[in-house]
Amino acid sequence: xxxxxxxxxxxxxxxxxxxxxxxxxxxxxxxxxxxxxxxxxxxxxxxxxxxxxxxxxxxxxxxxxxxxxxxxxxxxxxxxxxxxxxxxxxxxxxxxxxxxxxxxxxxxxxxxxxxxxxxxxxxxxxxxxxxxxxxxxxxxxxxxxxxxxxxxxxxxxxxxxxxxxxxxxxxxxxxxxxxxxxxxxxxxxxxxxxxxxxxxxxxxxxxxxxxxxxxxxxxxxxxxxxxxxxxxxxxxxxxxxxxxxxxxxxxxxxxx
Numbered sequence: 001x002x003x004x005x006x007x008x009x010x011x012x013x014x015x016x017x018x019x020x021x022x023x024x025x026x027x028x029x030x031x032x033x034x035x036x037x038x039x040x041x042x043x044x045x046x047x048x049x050x051x052x053x054x055x056x057x058x059x060x061x062x063x064x065x066x067x068x069x070x071x072x073x074x075x076x077x078x079x080x081x082x083x084x085x086x087x088x089x090x091x092x093x094x095x096x097x098x099x100x101x102x103x104x105x106x107x108x109x110x111x112x113x114x115x116x117x118x119x120x121x122x123x124x125x126x127x128x129x130x131x132x133x134x135x136x137x138x139x140x141x142x143x144x145x146x147x148x149x150x151x152x153x154x155x156x157x158x159x160x161x162x163x164x165x166x167x168x169x170x171x172x173x174x175x176x177x178x179x180x181x182x183x184x185x186x187x188x189x190x191x192x193x194x195x196x197x198x199x200x201x202x203x204x205x206x207x208x209x210x211x212x213x214x215x216x217x218x219x220x221x222x223x224x225x226x227x228x229x230x231x232x233x234x235x236x237x238x239x240x241x242x243x244x245x246x247x248x249x250x251x252x253x254x255x256x
Contacts (some may be wrong), residue, residue, distance in 0.1 A: 026234065028242050029227030042228035052213060052229070059210040062124075062199075063192035066131040067139075070188050071181065073132065074139035078180075079173070081140070082147035093144075100137055105197055107134060112201045130190055130202040138191075139184035146180030147173070190237050 034041045046052050080086050081093055099107065111130050115122060154176065158168045196211035205212075210233065217226030 026227045026230050029223050030231040032224055034224065042224050045225060046228060046232060050076070055208050055213050056072075056210050058207070059193045060208065062127065062131070062207075063189045066128060066135065066187055066192045067189045069128065069132050070136045070139040070184070074136050074184065075143055075177075075181070076135075078143035078147060081144050082150075096137055096140060099133075104134055108201050110200050115202070121176070122206070124203070124207060125200055126202045127207055130198050131195075132196060135188045135192065138187040142183035142187065142235045143180040145179055146177045150176055186240060190240060193236075194233055 012199060029038065030042055031038055033041065077096070081096070087093075108130055111133060112122070112126075115126050118121050120126060150173070154172050155168050158172050159165075163171065193209065194211040194214075195209060196215045199205075199207050199209045210229070214229045214233070217223075217229065
């Protein structure tokens with residue numbers, strides 16, 4: 001009989017070729033010049049290039065705004081979906097899943113066409129609308145999963161002790177659901193910073209995000225600087241992921 005561990009070889013090969021190898025190439029190109037010699041000039045260029053810094057700052061601003069809007073809209077939606085008294089049908093959950101069956105680029109193109117049809121000027125407002133439309137499911141479902149798994153005995157105990165429904169929500173439900181909120185923030189914030197297609201189609205390339213300048217450098221065969229920007233983006237994602245894992249661990253420890 002073939003060992004069970006051998007069945008993991010195709011997945012291991014896939015991961016090495018399509019995940020590990022591209023990441024290694026990004027790091028190598030980021031610390032090389034055009035002649036292939038080691039250099040830190042690509043990283044230093046980012047901190048001295050005013051256009052890149054302004055684009056990065058704008059990307060952070062848009063990402064924060066998009067994340068906050070997704071939380072404000074997504075949390076109530078997740079709470080309603082997880083509340084068995086308000087939502088007794090699985091069809092409602094399916095309605096939130098259905099848009100994700102369509103390719104994100106196609107959804108963005110359709111959204112841009114709707115704005116053009118109604119004569120709406122493309123700009124930051126249309127960009128945020130498209131961002132929220134594309135990323136809000138990634139905020140709803142982590143929160144929804146946490147709320148569905150939540151032990152109702154906490155809320156029942158608070159109600160027995162005289163807490164109002166509003167206090168139960170703010171003192172019990174919200175704190176216990178924070179791991180889901182943090183996961184949603186991570187899944188919305190970082191893709192927003194690094195995206196380029198949504199900003200290109202929903203603003204006619206008037207607003208450039210961090211992913212856009214990475215794409216432009218790669219398309220212009222400026223591989224080293226483009227890789228350096230991508231490497232900086234990877235560092236931010238990695239640090240944010242570690243921070244999120246620590247928060248989740250502290251939350252789980254608090255419940256125990």
